[in-house]
Amino acid sequence: MNRDWIATARTLAEALPYLQRFSNSLVVVKFGGNAMGDDDAMAEFARDMVLMRQVGVNPVVVHGGGPMINDMLKKLGIVSEWVRGKRVTDKATVEVVEMILSGLVNKRIVQAINDEGGRAVGISGKDDDLMVCVADDPELGFVGRPVEMNVQVIRDLCAAGIIPVIAPVATGMADNETFNVNGDTAAGAIAGALKADRLLLLTDVPGVKGKDGEVLTQITPEQVREMIADGTIAGGMIPKTETALAALDQGVRAVVILDGRLPNASLLELFTEHGAGSIIRSTAPRVTPTHPDE
Numbered sequence: 036m037n038r039d040w041i042a043t044a045r046t047l048a049e050a051l052p053y054l055q056r057f058s059n060s061l062v063v064v065k066f067g068g069n070a071m072g073d074d075d076a077m078a079e080f081a082r083d084m085v086l087m088r089q090v091g092v093n094p095v096v097v098h099g100g101g102p103m104i105n106d107m108l109k110k111l112g113i114v115s116e117w118v119r120g121k122r123v124t125d126k127a128t129v130e131v132v133e134m135i136l137s138g139l140v141n142k143r144i145v146q147a148i149n150d151e152g153g154r155a156v157g158i159s160g161k162d163d164d165l166m167v168c169v170a171d172d173p174e175l176g177f178v179g180r181p182v183e184m185n186v187q188v189i190r191d192l193c194a195a196g197i198i199p200v201i202a203p204v205a206t207g208m209a210d211n212e213t214f215n216v217n218g219d220t221a222a223g224a225i226a227g228a229l230k231a232d233r234l235l236l237l238t239d240v241p242g243v244k245g246k247d248g249e250v251l252t253q254i255t256p257e258q259v260r261e262m263i264a265d266g267t268i269a270g271g272m273i274p275k276t277e278t279a280l281a282a283l284d285q286g287v288r289a290v291v292i293l294d295g296r297l298p299n300a301s302l303l304e305l306f307t308e309h310g311a312g313s314i315i316r317s318t319a320p321r322v323t324p325t326h327p328d329e
């Protein structure tokens with residue numbers, strides 16, 4: 036018999052403890068614009084989500100789309116500035132952000148999941164008032180900081196066997212306000228409100244790198260704070276790791292920062308002994324082990 040098939044069967048058998056561990060769990064997956072890649076990579080991501088759902092995990096997808104927003108702004112001749120990893124967003128920009136995230140990117144992911152035999156429904160933070168925001172910082176314009184989360188709609192979709200796909204665009208406290216929310220911030224707020232078992236942040240680096248450029252497989256919140264303070268964590272990794280810490284504070288069990296360009300990145304993390312990327316969790320002992328090496 037072809038040895039590959041034997042290996043495939045063994046891989047499935049070895050996944051049993053992980054499948055059992057994550058059965059009925061809720062996993063929020065942040066799919067960053069840089070991790071999205073071409074149609075084949077998108078189809079592969081979609082297959083991973085459908086497989087997770089098939090084995091009893093409830094995946095909740097929160098996506099970004101920064102590069103796609105950049106492309107459209109460029110076509111329209113609108114120039115963006117960035118402050119501490121967030122896009123300064125004026126009225127014209129927030130309209131483009133909503134069109135690209137809630138329209139183009141959201142529906143591309145929904146379509147990809149449906150094409151793989153799953154059931155996906157795309158919403159934004161506006162739907163059912165999922166994510167209500169205030170202005171994050173006057174300097175940033177219409178950039179939102181989530182202050183009120185109404186996650187029942189996500190629970191309802193999951194209970195119906197549907198994979199929610201969420202664009203990080205939100206409503207404000209006043210009528211007709213629209214806010215652009217950083218994708219990582221939105222994913223963290225949603226995972227926190229759901230007290231998710233895992234928050235996976237799929238990006239375009241293999242994980243959080245230490246001083247010598249090595250990928251750190253396990254990090255504590257204390258280490259993250261030290262690495263931000265001494266500049267080892269910089270740029271876009273700052274909002275990402277700060278989001279991770281906030282999500283842990285709200286009761287998310289562990290946050291993993293991993294390379295979304297890696298084939299089957301989410302499956303590798305959840306269902307194999309190897310895991311993937313950098314896992315951030317507190318050092319406090321847990322009652323029930325939830326990670327391969329716990």
Ligand SMILES: Nc1ncnc2c1ncn2[C@@H]1O[C@H](COP(=O)(O)OP(=O)(O)O)[C@@H](O)[C@H]1O
Pocket residue numbers: 067068069070099101120219237238239240242243244245267268269270271272273275
């Ligand atoms: N210590 C670090 N480890 C890994 N990446 C880091 C670190 N410090 C800064 N970075 C930068 O953070 C980037 C990831 O953030 P970002 O580009 O915002 O991701 P995304 O677009 O997927 O949300 C990496 O590409 C890398 O350049």
Ligand SMILES: CC(=O)N[C@@H](CCC(=O)OP(=O)(O)O)C(=O)O
Pocket residue numbers: 066067068069098099100101102104120121122132178179203215216217218219
């Ligand atoms: C406030 C802010 O910066 N919003 C982001 C929203 C999209 C995003 O976060 O996309 P990635 O995950 O692909 O980076 C933006 O305008 O680009």
